[in-house]
Amino acid sequence: MRAALKTGCWNTDDLKPYKQIKDEITIDHANHVLLHGKRIILQSSLQDRVTKLAQLGHQGHSKTKALLREYVWFPNLGKLVKLAIDGCLACQSLAQPNPSKPLLSTPMSDHPWEHVKVDFCGPLLSGHYLLVIIDCYSCFPEVEILQSTSCMKVIPKLDSIFARHGIPVKLTSNNGPLFQSQEFKRYMQHLGIKHHHSTPLWPQGNSEVEAFNKPLIKAIKAAHVENRPWQQEVHKFLLSYRSTPHSTMNVPPSQLLYNCQIRGTLPTLPRKHHLIDRHAEAHDNNELKKEKGRNYANQHRRTKRSFIKIGDKVLIKQGKRDKLSTNFNTTPNTIVSVNGSRLTAERNGHKVTRNASFFKKFKGQTQDDDYNMNYQTNISHDNESNELPQEQLLRRSTRPKTQTKLYGEPIISSLIP
Numbered sequence: 001m002r003a004a005l006k007t008g009c010w011n012t013d014d015l016k017p018y019k020q021i022k023d024e025i026t027i028d029h030a031n032h033v034l035l036h037g038k039r040i041i042l043q044s045s046l047q048d049r050v051t052k053l054a055q056l057g058h059q060g061h062s063k064t065k066a067l068l069r070e071y072v073w074f075p076n077l078g079k080l081v082k083l084a085i086d087g088c089l090a091c092q093s094l095a096q097p098n099p100s101k102p103l104l105s106t107p108m109s110d111h112p113w114e115h116v117k118v119d120f121c122g123p124l125l126s127g128h129y130l131l132v133i134i135d136c137y138s139c140f141p142e143v144e145i146l147q148s149t150s151c152m153k154v155i156p157k158l159d160s161i162f163a164r165h166g167i168p169v170k171l172t173s174n175n176g177p178l179f180q181s182q183e184f185k186r187y188m189q190h191l192g193i194k195h196h197h198s199t200p201l202w203p204q205g206n207s208e209v210e211a212f213n214k215p216l217i218k219a220i221k222a223a224h225v226e227n228r229p230w231q232q233e234v235h236k237f238l239l240s241y242r243s244t245p246h247s248t249m250n251v252p253p254s255q256l257l258y259n260c261q262i263r264g265t266l267p268t269l270p271r272k273h274h275l276i277d278r279h280a281e282a283h284d285n286n287e288l289k290k291e292k293g294r295n296y297a298n299q300h301r302r303t304k305r306s307f308i309k310i311g312d313k314v315l316i317k318q319g320k321r322d323k324l325s326t327n328f329n330t331t332p333n334t335i336v337s338v339n340g341s342r343l344t345a346e347r348n349g350h351k352v353t354r355n356a357s358f359f360k361k362f363k364g365q366t367q368d369d370d371y372n373m374n375y376q377t378n379i380s381h382d383n384e385s386n387e388l389p390q391e392q393l394l395r396r397s398t399r400p401k402t403q404t405k406l407y408g409e410p411i412i413s414s415l416i417p
Contacts, residue, residue: 001034001041002027014044017075036073044074051080058094061085087363093326097317100357101341102303105290106207108283109137112257115170119209120149120178121216130216130234131157134208135165138256138282139246141212143234149176151183162191165257170194174206199342202355215241239264248289249282256282306356310335313362314345316352332362 001018004010005027010019018025018041026035034041042050054068065081085091109115115136122129131144131154142165144157162168171193173179179197188195198205216237223233242254243264254262255276261268297303308314312335315328333345333352344353 001025021073039069039071039073042072042074047074047080051077051084055081055084055088058088058091060091089330089362092315092360092362093328093330095327095360097327098306098357098360099302099304100355101306103294103297103301104340105294106136108286109135112137112140113165113168115172116168117172117206117209118179119174119206119213120176121213124220124230126230132209132212132216133158133161134212135253135257136208138253139208139212139249140242140253140257141238143216143238145231145234149178151178151181151187154178155184155187158187167191168193170196172196172198172206174198174203175200199355200353201358205355248286250285251278251282306341306359308335308338308343308356308359308361310338314343314359315362316345316354317358317360328360335359 001015004012004015004018004022005025010016010022021036024036025041027033028035050072051064051068054064057064057067059067061081064085065078068077068081113135116133117136118131118133120129121132124130127147129146129149131146133142134140142161144161146153146157171188173195175197178184179195185195203210216234219233219237220230223230239262243252243262245252249256252261254260255278259276261271261276313332314335315330316333317327318325318329320327331347333347335343336346336351337344337353341356342353343356343359344351345359346352
């Protein structure tokens with residue numbers, strides 16, 4: 001570059017990035033460096049090292065670039081900073097989670113009571129639990145009051161519900177202890193039901209039941225405020241809910257399940273034709289409402305497609321245990337299964353299944369390994385040189401020491417004989 005300053009020839013590939021600032025380059029003869037204004041121009045062999053040194057504070061893209069531009073200059077500074085920060089394990093584990101994937105609506109079942117979803121609501125203040133089952137076709141709810149969530153208490157309630165409506169083809173539940181037990185698995189196999197587990201830590205996978213639990217809990221709270229028996233109010237709530245047109249299909253759940261109108265507390269006119277067929281209307285309304293809700297959710301959540309594929313190294317989002325907890329686990333895992341937004345990662349034989357928003361693609365380690373290695377090596381050499389034989393080491397007390405309290409003015413050392 002010094003020769004180019006003298007000759008004015010900047011046409012080589014190495015000097016082309018500097019051609020645009022050639023009139024601003026000066027030589028500091030005292031320090032033997034080239035300057036761009038007041039900033040040192042770094043040669044290519046030092047650019048990566050200086051970038052990693054500036055990134056040690058983990059200040060982020062903007063701050064790291066501002067720090068470098070305050071003292072040095074070299075081509076593609078912003079690109080090198082981005083590569084260093086995007087590949088830093090510490091920065092990746094502390095980064096914000098990825099936006100959710102675009103919402104995928106669950107298609108409506110073909111027949112009533114073919115696919116049901118089940119979940120527990122509770123425990124309530126009285127210690128009771130509510131077993132909630134929703135038909136994915138008609139959104140017809142069934143609620144049973146339980147004192148325990150054990151298989152001995154739950155299975156008889158399921159038998160009672162299946163006796164009224166029939167045995168479904170598919171049952172979806174969360175990953176609770178009951179639904180993971182071998183006894184419940186044998187019960188499903190005995191009835192010939194396909195048991196499907198929703199994505200762990202993703203309530204949207206069981207959204208029909210989760211959405212129904214909100215008005216159900218509200219009805220119980222209202223009964224508590226009005227000093228009414230909540231068990232009886234639950235049945236009144238179910239009667240109203242089953243007779244009310246559903247917000248998605250605009251058809252009451254009871255009419256889709258029974259093909260007739262059930263009599264409630266409100267006065268109605270007698271019908272000449274007891275058979276009601278509103279299934280086509282429900283299908284059309286369901287498609288329109290779900291498409292509208294899907295577009296609204298994707299727009300306001302700023303969803304983005306996930307490009308994680310099988311074989312990618314990823315970090316998994318973890319819960320916050322204390323103030324020093326990172327957003328993502330610092331140990332990379334490998335993606336072994338991709339099923340829509342449901343991803344499975346594996347490490348040392350341990351598999352973790354989560355929604356795609358729980359994963360962040362790991363871009364490799366770009367920390368200053370050489371710097372850390374040299375620093376640790378120097379420390380180890382210093383420790384080895386200062387290390388004493390085992391027999392010469394003095395045993396010191398590990399008890400906490402308290403500072404001696406002094407009273408009055410300290411005595412001048414020169415006065416002490």
